Structure formats: structure tokens, C-alpha cells
Amino acid sequence: MSKLTMVEALNLALDQEMARDENVCLLGEDIGVNGGVFRTTKDLQKKHGEDRVMDTPLAECGIVGTAVGMAIYGVRPVVEIQFSGFTMQAFDQIEQNMARIHNRTRGKYTVPMVLRTPYGGGIRAVEHHSESREAYWAHTPGLKVVIPSGPRNARALLAASIREDDPIVFYEPKAVYRAFREEVPDEPEVMEIGKAEVIREGKDITLISYGAMMRPCKEAVEDLVDEHNINVELIDLLTISPMDTETLTTSVQKTGRCVIVHEGHRTCGVASEIIARLNESAFEFLEAPVKRITGFDTPFPYFQVEEHFLPESEEIVQAVKETIDWQ
Amino acid sequence: MATENQDKTTPASEKEVAPPNTPSAMNTSPIDLGHIEVLQILNEHGEVDTGLDPNLCDETLLHVYRAMVLARVFDQRMLTMQRQGRMGTFAPNLGQEACIIGQVVPLTDNDWYAPSYRSFGAQILRGWPMEHLMRLWAGFHDGFPPPENVNDLPFSIVIGSHVLPAVGIGMGMNYKKKKDCVVVNYGDGASSQGAVSEALNFAAVYKVPVVFICENNGWAISTPIQKQTVNEVLATRGSAHGIPSIRVDGNDILAMICATQEAVARAKNGQGPTLIEALTYRMSLHTTADDPTVYRKDSQVEPWHCRCPIARFETYLKNKQLLSDESIKTTFENCENEVIVARDAFYAMPDADPSEIFDYLYESIPEELKAQRDEYLKRLRNKGEES
Numbered sequence: 001m002s003k004l005t006m007v008e009a010l011n012l013a014l015d016q017e018m019a020r021d022e023n024v025c026l027l028g029e030d031i032g033v034n035g036g037v038f039r040t041t042k043d044l045q046k047k048h049g050e051d052r053v054m055d056t057p058l059a060e061c062g063i064v065g066t067a068v069g070m071a072i073y074g075v076r077p078v079v080e081i082q083f084s085g086f087t088m089q090a091f092d093q094i095e096q097n098m099a100r101i102h103n104r105t106r107g108k109y110t111v112p113m114v115l116r117t118p119y120g121g122g123i124r125a126v127e128h129h130s131e132s133r134e135a136y137w138a139h140t141p142g143l144k145v146v147i148p149s150g151p152r153n154a155r156a157l158l159a160a161s162i163r164e165d166d167p168i169v170f171y172e173p174k175a176v177y178r179a180f181r182e183e184v185p186d187e188p189e190v191m192e193i194g195k196a197e198v199i200r201e202g203k204d205i206t207l208i209s210y211g212a213m214m215r216p217c218k219e220a221v222e223d224l225v226d227e228h229n230i231n232v233e234l235i236d237l238l239t240i241s242p243m244d245t246e247t248l249t250t251s252v253q254k255t256g257r258c259v260i261v262h263e264g265h266r267t268c269g270v271a272s273e274i275i276a277r278l279n280e281s282a283f284e285f286l287e288a289p290v291k292r293i294t295g296f297d298t299p300f301p302y303f304q305v306e307e308h309f310l311p312e313s314e315e316i317v318q319a320v321k322e323t324i325d326w327q
Numbered sequence: 328m329a330t331e332n333q334d335k336t337t338p339a340s341e342k343e344v345a346p347p348n349t350p351s352a353m354n355t356s357p358i359d360l361g362h363i364e365v366l367q368i369l370n371e372h373g374e375v376d377t378g379l380d381p382n383l384c385d386e387t388l389l390h391v392y393r394a395m396v397l398a399r400v401f402d403q404r405m406l407t408m409q410r411q412g413r414m415g416t417f418a419p420n421l422g423q424e425a426c427i428i429g430q431v432v433p434l435t436d437n438d439w440y441a442p443s444y445r446s447f448g449a450q451i452l453r454g455w456p457m458e459h460l461m462r463l464w465a466g467f468h469d470g471f472p473p474p475e476n477v478n479d480l481p482f483s484i485v486i487g488s489h490v491l492p493a494v495g496i497g498m499g500m501n502y503k504k505k506k507d508c509v510v511v512n513y514g515d516g517a518s519s520q521g522a523v524s525e526a527l528n529f530a531a532v533y534k535v536p537v538v539f540i541c542e543n544n545g546w547a548i549s550t551p552i553q554k555q556t557v558n559e560v561l562a563t564r565g566s567a568h569g570i571p572s573i574r575v576d577g578n579d580i581l582a583m584i585c586a587t588q589e590a591v592a593r594a595k596n597g598q599g600p601t602l603i604e605a606l607t608y609r610m611s612l613h614t615t616a617d618d619p620t621v622y623r624k625d626s627q628v629e630p631w632h633c634r635c636p637i638a639r640f641e642t643y644l645k646n647k648q649l650l651s652d653e654s655i656k657t658t659f660e661n662c663e664n665e666v667i668v669a670r671d672a673f674y675a676m677p678d679a680d681p682s683e684i685f686d687y688l689y690e691s692i693p694e695e696l697k698a699q700r701d702e703y704l705k706r707l708r709n710k711g712e713e714s
Binding site: 025051054056057059061062064065066067068069070071072073074075092093096097101102103104105106107108109110141142144165166194242243245246 | 495501522
């Protein structure tokens, strides 16, 4: 066991997966000598060579499109897009090829690639550096969308994603990159993709979130349990698509109440989808309308005011109390 | 020897001799933009430039000729079937047979081919059964995957979207240290796509064993090349990226084969990509949903009848005593019969199974998708459509 930040844990996963399988290679801007702008790939080129850790030209569409071809040929590329806001340059390759080649060729060709990219706000960055657009990729048939929340699950989910034969969009909450350390086993560890995790069991209300928003949720839970005597069940989604409807349903059928938190935009966001599913699977168990706290339907604001855009723990506490008191 | 060892351990960034963009570097370019040559071996009258004639063996010549005829006959049959309502929208290749066939002649089974949607003549030569291609254009999902043992990409309907994955396959060959190569076909319209420029750049930067065939047929539906770009020499797109580039008379089968052969050899020798701009003309429709009389006059198309790639190759083969009027007629008849057999096989194939739409999306179907599939199967049952 070592106490690692998320960046270090991701680096460990990449290093171990490259050592395990010679077909695993990395592509991205500034990931080699520079080790990535967040240092997630630090020293990997030195260790595994320039052929396996490839600094690419500055072209996101080119990176994703060529990685699709490599994956078809039997290589397992892990692509880094510097910021998730830049993935829009690669939209065509993600939507038309990465997500569809398997279906288009009826499984003759698989696309075992991972698109890693830091997402989300809270680091006082310039425009296009703070987006949280996971709903786009969850909306695309053929992709799987994974979002870890801490060092240990980041490492285990990235390792699992690299071993997966289907294409994966792996969103890394950059606000968590160096926010805290966690014990991470030295030996390789994988977590099943497609499973949500009940972080804390409770009977009064279900609080669902993922990624960077798990931190304010955990703060809120402490407050709610300690100060307000509300026994919250907290769920970390971990995989956005395919969504673990069963775990969410079981929980809400038990608690009868639910609040969902994410920083992505509200309309057609992940919370909208969860509410629709609960409407189908747990309607008769609901004691109150399901509430959502999300980013607003505006572009992510310039960083002088970003703190007001992102959901905070006080707001989550308030929403939970309102949902408990609803009648 | 010591220097060599040192080179291996010195990171690329430290190998640079001089800092880039200093005043002394401003007037020099590491890339020779040079002069773009145009290769023609067989002129419009079928006369051969004997100095350039590759002197292919008789068997190859006749094999290639037959493939060109088959491409044309298949094209005509597809058009007939489409007009009868028995085929979906498709993109005819009339007049482009030399370009289409020539670009795959030098390929082996281990090489990869990334066709565009107008390259079905090449697909047939690569081993796609004709009934399979009919299935594809008639809207059956099972027509899309390349047949077993055929290393081709499925074409992309989004123009130019397949070029980057094709380069990626070449990068995979480098990664796995294979001595094979990729040929990718796209058109003048696709050359305007940013993704195609990115593909050229990646291929050059990583010395990818790929041959770009830019099939310049003058038209992107109704947009002529003159409106597509102010620099009509599309081969310069290659040289601008540091890729050896050449223009070829795309209606000259010998020039197409020679240029591609040389490019394939370069790719396999580790010399990286080549761009071949093949100059040809889209004599027929963009697709069967298109009406060219809206945007071009027949008089514009007329001169291209005299530049027919099949006719000029016939002249050459006749001069070599390899063809006669009689054997030309027989070749067309045999090809026609072969297409009819394929057509009948296609007509005899089973209906599409509507229950399959969930089956190939992932390696294994996720639970939540199973629920949707159950809902869909119930819908089919209610409509009496279940397989």
C-alpha cells in the first residue's frame, strides 16, 4: 500500500498495464518528455520508450482517429486529450468511428481503446478547460463512460478500462487530481465497469453523484448525519454508461427519497436520465419528487465566478433537507 | 560506435541541432516542395510510352482488364436494379475504373485497404463477393463487415472520416513491426476536410506505411474542383506535409499501377507515406439520388468518353495481341454472367432479421441494453415480425 494522489494512481495504472501487455501504448499531446500537462504520464516514456509513449501533433481529431485505426489493428491505445473541452475537435472520430466500428463491422473489428481526459471545474482555468460534458458520450451508442472519484478507484477503473475490448471514455476529475491522498495497493487492482458503489448505507434518503462532486456530497453527508440526524445513503455512480440502474433502484426503493448532484449542464444531463429511470423503476416507492443539483444551462463561466456555478455542500444539505421535509 | 549508443539514449528533444525559427533558419525548409510530376504511360489513344511501360506479365494484364470490365458491368447492373426499386442508393463508378482497380493491384492479403464508397470495383478485386456488396447497398447490416480474411476497412459515409483510422492501421503496423502497408482512397471533396489534413500530417510525422490515393474526379456532388479549392493541384497537400506526392492520369491503368507499386514499395521499405493524386472524371451520377443536369452540361462530360480507361487499355492489349474484338466481347459477356449469378444469389438471400440491432454494439451486451432489447422484441412480436 502507498498513499497516492489520483494523478499518481493513474500513472501507476498506466505503468502496470504497459508492463503487463506490450500492446498497450499511449498517445497524446505533451505526454512523453513532458509527462503530460498534469504529469499523469510522468516518466512513462523514459521507462517504456518513444514507440509506446507517443507525443503527437497538436490535433485531437487526429489523435482519436489514428488511435481507432491502431485499435482495429490489435494495439490497445490509451489516448490523452489534454482537457475534455478539446474533445469536441475529435467529435466526428469518437461518434462515427470509435463508437461505431464494432457495430458497423458486426464485431469483426473491435476498438479496445481508452480516451482519457481531465474534466470539470474548480481549478481556475481559462475557457474550455472546465467542461463536464459526459452526457454527450453517454448519449452515444457504442461507448462506455467511466468517471472515478478518488485515487484508488481511479487506478482500478483505468486498469479495467484498458483491459476492456469496448471503447471507453474515461473522464478524470481534475479538481481531485491532487486534492487528497488515498491508500492504493501496490499490486494491480481492477474494478468492474458498469457498477455503482454504495459508499455509505442509510435509510432516509439516497444521494447520488460521481467524480469531483463526490467530495461536496461527502461533506454534506457528514453534516446531515451529525447535525441533522438524517441517515443518508450515498452512491458513487463510477460508470455513467452503461448505468447501474439496479443499484440506484434498490436504494431508492428502500429510502423513498433521492437527490442527484453533478456539475454538468442540467438539460438532458445525467440526473435527467436517472430521474427518468427511477420514474420507471421506483415510482410507487417515492415519498417526494427527486431533486437535482447541477451545473446550469450556460457555458461554464469564466473562473472569477466559477465557484458560484459548481454545486457546494451547503446547497446539497439544503436540498436533502427539503426532500426529507417535502409533503 | 559510441556515438550510436549515445543517440539511442538521447531523447528526441535534445537531438535538435539548431533552435527552430531562429533568423538563420527562416529561409530554409527541411521539406522540398519541389515540382509535382504528372505520370502518364498510356495516352488517350492507347499509345504506350515504351520507356515507362512496366511490361507486366500477360496474366496480370488480363486479370486487371477483367477486373476493370467487371467493375463497369457491376456498376451498370446495380444502376438497373436501383431503377427497378431492388437496390438502395449507391454511387456509380463509370469512367473511374482504372483508378479504382489500379490502386489495389499491388496489394497483398496482409496489406490493408480503406475504400471510399465509389471503390467497389477494388473491393471485388480484394475478395468481397458481389452479392455481399449488393447486400451492403441494399441496406442489410451483414453487407457492411469485410469478409473473413479480407483486411479492409468498411467505407465511411461521412466524407474523409475513414482516412485517419487508415493511417492508424499503418501506425499499428509500425508498432507491431510488420512490413505491410495501407492504401486509403478518398476524393477531391474529402481533401477539404480538416481530418484529411490531420491524417496526412500524422502519416508524415510517424513515417506511416500508407499510400494516399486522392481520386480527383472533379466533382463533390455539384461542387466542382474550382469551387472546392483555389489550388487545384491536390498533390501539393501531400508535399506541404513533407510527403512525396505525384499526379497520375487516373484513367491510365498502367500509370496507376506503377505509381501505386512504387508507393507500396516505399511504404514497405520504411520510407513512409506517398500521396497519389489520380486525375479522373465522374462521368455518371454522384449517387442514384443525384441529377447532374442541374449543375453541369452534357458537353462537359462528352470529352471524357474518348478518355475511357477501358477502351485505351483494350487498344494497348490488342497491340500486344492479348485481346481481340472477339475476346473483348467474351470478357464482357462472362462478367455480365458473373454479375447475374451474384444478383440471383443476392435475391435468394434471407430477409434482414430486425431482432439483431442490439447484437453487435458491444463485445457483450450490457444489462441495461438487454432491457431495451426485450422491449424491442416485444414490439416485433406485436407486429408479427419476430424472426
